[in-house]
Amino acid sequence: MLMGYMRVSKSDGTQTTDLQRAALLEAGIDAELLYQDHASGKKDDRPGLVACLKSLRDGDTLVVWKLDRLGRDLHHLVNTVHDLTARGVGLKVLTGQGAAIDTTTAAGKLVFGIFAALAEFERELISERTVAGLASARARGRVGGRPFTMTPTKVRTAMAAMGNPETNVGELCDELGISRQTLYRHVSPTGEIRADGTRILNRPASVRRTSRKP
Structure with missing residues (x-):
């Protein structure tokens, strides 16, 4: 159909x-x-x-x-x-x-495979920019404050950064303003989204709330 x-x-x-x-x-x-x-x-x-x-x-x-x-x-x-x-x-x-x-069709699947490869390339670029941003923040002496909830933007950034083995988890948490517990509740150590992260991305913007759970 x-x-x-x-x-x-x-x-x-x-x-x-x-x-x-x-x-x-x-x-x-x-x-x-x-x-x-x-x-x-x-x-x-x-x-x-x-x-x-x-x-x-x-x-x-x-x-x-x-x-x-x-x-x-x-x-x-x-x-x-x-x-x-x-x-x-x-x-x-x-x-x-x-x-x-x-x-x-087989040809159509091949074309989509190229799109998927481009998406992975874009993700790697985001990871590189995130790592560079963390290094810059550390050089400026920036430290993490009171942890805030994950937002859709933070979830996507965390997924991209955690997919890079060179990412320093502590620095990532400082940059996002969250705790390790909050990070791992939403994203796996290899950058895969978890149930809490999926709920954040799928939640309508009108009902998103800011939580201060660690």
Whole structure:
């Protein structure tokens, strides 16, 4: 079964999904199987996307007009497609950059593999910048203060930094303003996200709260 996802950034009427809808309908998707959002592509917790992903089943294919309609963050895109693949769900991009991606075909899987490699390269660059930032902070005599909760930004930074074996955990905690206990509750020693970290990333911005748990 084919399901379609559409997205525009603004909900003030200046942007519409008409062009995307027409392309998806022409691709053979039933109008009742189209999901949409009026939200930034940098947001992971878009209600239309969440509903769409939950509706997909083994053997289904998610179709988007352009790859940036699914999201603008490369890591989010890679993680989303990996999750779909693990569930037996394909992804097909109709046009624009990424139009060669169709994970139901061998060639499409190869193209997506290149995207995944670029995402890993970007993660390594983030790790290098984090290490450099920690060294700079240490040179300025910066020390950690009262530990604060993890935020989505801190979780992503911690994942990137912990994936680098050269990262000094104590310095990372000082830079983020958290304790080791808080760090390891959200991210593993090798940079893999844990349940608490996933909850932080998936929690709607309107209900995020600042906690001071150590």
